[in-house]
Amino acid sequence: MVDFTLSDEQKALREMAHDFAVKEIRPVAWEYDRDGTWPAEILRKAWEVGLMNSHIPEEYGGPGASYFDGCLIEEEMAWGCSGIQTSVGANGLATSPVIIGGSEEVKREYLGMLTEEPKLASFCLTEPDAGSDVSGMRTRAVRNGDKYVITGQKCFITNGGYADWYTVYAKTDPEAGHRGISAFVVPRDDTVIVDKKEDKMGQRASNTATITFNETEVPAGNLLGAENKGFKLAMMTLDRTRPGVAAMAVGIARAAFEFATEYSKERVQFGVPIAMHQAIQFLIADMATKIHAARLMTWNAGVLLDQGRRNTLESSHAKRFAADTAMEVTTDAVQVYGGYGFIKEYPVEKLMRDAKIMQLYEGTSQIQRLVIARETLLPRHIEEPATVTA
Ligand SMILES: Cc1cc2nc3c(=O)[nH]c(=O)nc-3n(C[C@H](O)[C@H](O)[C@H](O)COP(=O)(O)OP(=O)(O)OC[C@H]3O[C@@H](n4cnc5c(N)ncnc54)[C@H](O)[C@@H]3O)c2cc1C
Secondary structure, three states: OOOOOOOHHHHHHHHHHHHHHHHHHHHHHHHHHHHOOOOHHHHHHHHHHOOOOOOOOHHHOOOOOOHHHHHHHHHHHHHHOHHHHHHHHHHHHHHHHHHHHOOHHHHHHHHHHHHHOOOOEEEEOOEOOEOOOHHHOOOEEEEEOOEEEEEEEEEEEEOOOOOOEEEEEEEOOHHHHHHHEEEEEEEOOOOEEEEEEOOOOOOOOOOEEEEEEEEEEEEHHHEEOOOOOHHHHHHHHHHHHHHHHHHHHHHHHHHHHHHHHHHHHHOEEOOEEHHHOHHHHHHHHHHHHHHHHHHHHHHHHHHHHHOOOOOHHHHHHHHHHHHHHHHHHHHHHHHHHHHHHHOOOOOHHHHHHHHHHHOOOOOOHHHHHHHHHHHHHOOOOOOOOOOOOO
């Protein structure tokens, strides 16, 4: 049976996340954006009420929420401010490879660290010369007895400046392209240097940093999955986290849509509220349809994960469509506001800037189309989750 009705528990969870966004996030969102304020206190409160680390299983101290429930949380929180939600949610990206490929000991230590205290972890894949094509990464991990020594630089790392540990991708076989990448859990120590905090167009309350690993030593047991299987681990991670990004994009779009709808009823031109002009009505109608479709795609991608099924295609559908929807809807919201939309005093200007990153991180919209084309032209009928062990 196909049923899009939320259960009472899901409605309560969504309401809880919405209330949090209304009370804790919205009142400071525009101010934090203007000043680039790190939302430390909001992170602590989100952790306390269980809106952070939602995917960490109960056995490691987390709420063990489903991916679908995670999408409900991400939409509401991003409706409040997607920059703040990116900071709240980044642990999900860092912990996913640990949940998939970490040993029991590593899971207990590093997932436990995040559930015992409001600590942060970052996902370190991107490098200055290796963005969409991660096979070009230069960071090296060299085995030395019972340790690996990691050297290299990662850029654009969300929460990088505040993280207590990092999931780091490094070459263990430099000649093997994407088949020579491995993933490790790396605790922050003196050899881990935070080089640069980016000054961004949008999501200005989130922290984005360059991180250098300077002969950083980690125990061999911190390897996630098998050696040289890191690329697959990264792709499996993105299958799991892209629905969350799509949900955030829906949240941004919904916020812009609500502002634009209200404004269109108040603003009078040619003797009537602009909502009476059909051109504006059609903009509003298209926004509503796109948001609805983006949410359904997002829920579909999340539900497949909860059913233990491969969702690569649906994740990319959702991420691509929701990200492009957020960009289109926020741009149209500015249009509905007219010149006022371009002014920082009005709310939609921030939303348009925030929406842009949705088309960039966790795989650009072009990369999602590459995935969709590959999955469409060369479909793989695999229902079981793939493995990253040897
Ligand atoms: C705010 C922010 C936060 C981020 N957080 C993280 C994080 O926490 N961890 C992390 O590891 N990374 C993070 N990233 C990095 C992000 O994932 C990359 O920026 C993204 O993957 C694109 O890589 P790039 O910037 O090097 O662009 P490039 O790969 O250089 O792409 C440039 C352009 O070329 C296009 N392009 C590239 N290859 C192709 C192709 N084959 N076909 C068609 N078009 C193509 C792209 O779509 C894009 O339009 C973050 C980035 C930002 C800006």
